[in-house]
Amino acid sequence: MVLAGYQPDVYAYNVLVNGLSNFGKINVAIGLLKGMVQRGCEPNAVTYNIIMDALCKDKLVVEALHLFSQMRIKGISPDVITYNSLIHGLCKLGKRNQVLALLNEMVGHNISPNVYTFSVLIDSLCKEGMVSEAQNTFKIMIQRGVEPDVVTYTSLIGGLCISDLWKEAMALLKEMVGKNISPNVFTFNILIDTLCKNGKVSYAQRIIKIMIQGGVEPDVVIYNSVMDGYCLHNQIDKARKVFELMVTNDIFDVFSYNFLINGYCKCKRIDEAKELFDEMPQKVLVPDTVTCNIITFATLLYGLCKEGDLDEVLTLFKAMEKIFRDMEEGGCLPDGYCYNVIIQGFLRHGYLPKASELIDEMVEKGFCADDNTTELVVHLLRNDDPILRILQNHFEAPKGVNFK
DNA sequence: CTAGGGTTAG
Numbered sequence: 001m002v003l004a005g006y007q008p009d010v011y012a013y014n015v016l017v018n019g020l021s022n023f024g025k026i027n028v029a030i031g032l033l034k035g036m037v038q039r040g041c042e043p044n045a046v047t048y049n050i051i052m053d054a055l056c057k058d059k060l061v062v063e064a065l066h067l068f069s070q071m072r073i074k075g076i077s078p079d080v081i082t083y084n085s086l087i088h089g090l091c092k093l094g095k096r097n098q099v100l101a102l103l104n105e106m107v108g109h110n111i112s113p114n115v116y117t118f119s120v121l122i123d124s125l126c127k128e129g130m131v132s133e134a135q136n137t138f139k140i141m142i143q144r145g146v147e148p149d150v151v152t153y154t155s156l157i158g159g160l161c162i163s164d165l166w167k168e169a170m171a172l173l174k175e176m177v178g179k180n181i182s183p184n185v186f187t188f189n190i191l192i193d194t195l196c197k198n199g200k201v202s203y204a205q206r207i208i209k210i211m212i213q214g215g216v217e218p219d220v221v222i223y224n225s226v227m228d229g230y231c232l233h234n235q236i237d238k239a240r241k242v243f244e245l246m247v248t249n250d251i252f253d254v255f256s257y258n259f260l261i262n263g264y265c266k267c268k269r270i271d272e273a274k275e276l277f278d279e280m281p282q283k284v285l286v287p288d289t290v291t292c293n294i295i296t297f298a299t300l301l302y303g304l305c306k307e308g309d310l311d312e313v314l315t316l317f318k319a320m321e322k323i324f325r326d327m328e329e330g331g332c333l334p335d336g337y338c339y340n341v342i343i344q345g346f347l348r349h350g351y352l353p354k355a356s357e358l359i360d361e362m363v364e365k366g367f368c369a370d371d372n373t374t375e376l377v378v379h380l381l382r383n384d385d386p387i388l389r390i391l392q393n394h395f396e397a398p399k400g401v402n403f404k
Numbered sequence: 405c406t407a408g409g410g411t412t413a414g
Contacts, residue, residue: 014406080407084408187411190411
C-alpha cells in the first residue's frame with residue numbers, strides 16, 4: 001500500500017494493531033503505534049485501547065498504565081472502553097485501591113460506568129469470594145439505571161454457587177427470566193452442578209425442565225453433573241440409570257465413564273467399575289482423550305488399592321506401563337497424581353520395593369510426593385521399617401519429624 | 405478497529 005503511494009489511515013493501522021495484538025505480537029503492535037506517528041498518521045483512542053487491553057490480558061498493567069498516561073499527554077481522551085480494560089486488568093491482579101481510584105477518575109471525567117464495568121467488578125468480587133459485596137454492586141448498578149445482562153447474571157449466579165448460596169442463585173435465575181434475559185447453557189449448568197453437588201438432584205431436574213421449556217437443550221455436561229450428583233450421594237444405581245439413558249441417546253464422554261467408575265470404586269463395587277473401564281476402548285478411547293484415560297486408570301487403581309487386590313493392581317499397572325510407553329510418542333505422560341495414587345497403593349499393602357522403584361521414576365520425571373504419600377512414608381518410618389531407608393532421600397522431613 | 409461471564413473428573 002505504502003509502495004503504491006497510498007497512506008494508510010488510522011482505521012487501516014488499527015486493523016493491523018488489532019491483528020498483531022490478537023496473535024500475541026504486542027511489541028510489534030507497539031512498534032506500529034510509534035511508526036504510524038512517524039508516517040504522519042495519528043493514533044486514536046481505539047489504537048490505544050487495543051494495545052492496552054492486550055497488555056492488561058497479559059497482566060502487564062503497569063505497561064498499560066504507562067500508555068494510558070502517554071495517550072493523555074497527546075490529548076487523546078480515554079473512553080469507557082479504556083477504563084474498562086484497565087479496571088479488568090487491575091481486578092485480576094487484586095489491586096482494589098487502584099480500581100477504586102480509576103472508577104472515581106472516570107466518573108470525574110463524566111464517563112459513566114456501563115454494564116461491562118459493573119460486570120467486571122461483580123465477577124471479580126465473586127471470584128474473590130466476596131459475594132455480598134458483589135450483590136451490593138449489583139444493586140448499585142440497577143439503582144444507577146444500568147441494566148444487568150446475561151453476563152452479569154451468569155457471573156453473580158456463579159458467585160452465589162461458589163458460596164453454596166443456591167437458593168439465592170435460583171432466585172436470581174427466576175429474576176432474569178422474569179426480565180426476559182435468557183439464561184444460556186452455561187448459566188444453567190453452573191446452577192445445576194451446584195444443586196447436584198448439594199444433593200438437590202430433584203431441584204436440578206426441575207431446572208432442566210425449565211431449561212428445555214426455554215428452548216435450551218441439556219448437554220453432556222448437564223447429564224454428567226446429574227450423574228456425579230447421584231454418585232456423590234451414594235445413589236450409584238440412580239447414576240447408572242442416567243448413564244444408560246445417556247448411552248442410549250449417544251450423549252456421553254470420558255467424563256461420564258470417569259464419574260461412574262469413580263462412583264463404583266467409592267462404594268467398593270470394583271467389578272462393575274472394571275467392566276465399565278473395559279468397555280471404554282470400544283466407545284470413547286480416541287487419541288485426544290488420552291489424558292483422561294490416565295485419570296481413569298488412577299481412579300480404578302485407587303479403588304483396587306483400597307480393596308487390597310494387589311495382584312490385580314500389578315496386572316493393571318503392567319498394562320498401564322505399556323500404554324504409557326505408547327503415549328510417550330504422542331507426548332502424553334502419566335501425571336504426578338497418577339504416580340502418587342499408585343505408590344500409595346503399594347505402600348499400604350507392603351510392596352515396598354515396587355513403591356521405591358516407582359518413586360524413583362516419579363522423581364526422575366519431575367513429580368513430587370504429595371501429602372498423602374509423604375504421610376504414609378513417615379508413618380512407616382516411625383515403625384522403623386529398614387526398607388524405607390531406601391525411600392528417605394525422596395522426602396523432606398515435615399516439621400517435627402526426624403528421619404534419622 | 406477496541407471492553408465483561410462461561411459449566412463436569414482422580
